[in-house]
Amino acid sequence: SQTIHQWPATLVQPVGSPLSLECTVEGTSNPNLYWYRQAAGRGLQLLFYSVGIGQISSEVPQNLSASRPQDRQFILSSKKLLLSDSGFYLCAWTIDRLAGGAHEQYFGPGTRLTVT
Amino acid sequence: KQEVTQIPAALSVPEGENLVLNCSFTDSAIYNLQWFRQDPGKGLTSLLLIQSSQREQTSGRLNASLDKSSGRSTLYIAASQPGDSATYLCAVKSDSWGKLQFGAGTQVVVTP
Numbered sequence: 001s002q003t004i005h006q007w008p009a010t011l012v013q014p015v016g017s018p019l020s021l022e023c024t025v026e027g028t029s030n031p032n033l034y035w036y037r038q039a040a041g042r043g044l045q046l047l048f049y050s051v052g053i054g055q056i057s058s059e060v061p062q063n064l065s066a067s068r069p070q071d072r073q074f075i076l077s078s079k080k081l082l083l084s085d086s087g088f089y090l091c092a093w094t095i096d097r098l099a100g101g102a103h104e105q106y107f108g109p110g111t112r113l114t115v116t
Numbered sequence: 117k118q119e120v121t122q123i124p125a126a127l128s129v130p131e132g133e134n135l136v137l138n139c140s141f142t143d144s145a146i147y148n149l150q151w152f153r154q155d156p157g158k159g160l161t162s163l164l165l166i167q168s169s170q171r172e173q174t175s176g177r178l179n180a181s182l183d184k185s186s187g188r189s190t191l192y193i194a195a196s197q198p199g200d201s202a203t204y205l206c207a208v209k210s211d212s213w214g215k216l217q218f219g220a221g222t223q224v225v226v227t228p
Contacts, residue, residue: 006159032213032214034214034215034216042220043205043218043219043220043221044205044207044216044218046215046216049213049214049215051213057213059215088157090159090160092160092216094214102148102165102167103165104150104162104165105150105162105207105209105214105216106162107152107159107160107161107162108159109158109159110157110158110159112157
């Protein structure tokens with residue numbers, strides 16, 4: 001069966017510090033991978049998605065970046081955190097391809113980031 | 117641009133009552149609609165997925181309907197239990213890359 005992991009579970013970082021959040025998926029190959037952010041009192045916002053190794057698309061211009069160094073590994077990074085980067089970061093995957101609609105999107109347990 | 121709305125934002129019912137949660141979307145050209153449950157501080161758990169060609173999906177006490185032409189989906193939870201207390205989110209996939217557009221959610225409290 002498929003499993004998605006995220007770490008760390010919680011993180012408290014000062015403004016201006018770097019960030020690295022990791023997401024890995026087990027039990028599937030060549031998944032589409034996604035990073036979402038859920039800010040306090042707001043809905044989920046898609047940040048990045050990837051359809052393959054090294055292929056990253058950004059949805060929202062900001063000081064965050066993403067990378068996919070391996071098929072089932074997705075990393076969210078920042079060189080200098082802002083207060084507005086605080087939130088709940090969720091990684092998700094699906095095997096849905098292109099125009100298909102038959103497959104669910106599955107989410108990880110999330111990382112709670114507080115920027116102080 | 118696709119916009120997804122969930123009404124009401126919050127709902128409180130006594131145990132045993134049926135729950136009705138609403139989701140509306142502005143662009144009917146969707147591939148699927150997915151309902152999720154989120155417990156406080158946790159990730160999202162997928163409940164049901166309805167493909168654009170389907171009108172209904174059922175899983176246990178959960179039933180979701182989809183009316184694409186009117187841009188609406190409804191999630192019914194029969195005989196609610198305190199364990200059903202959570203935030204319920206709907207999301208639509210309306211592009212070929214699998215990106216989901218989420219509603220803001222309905223926070224449900226089921227009182228014993």
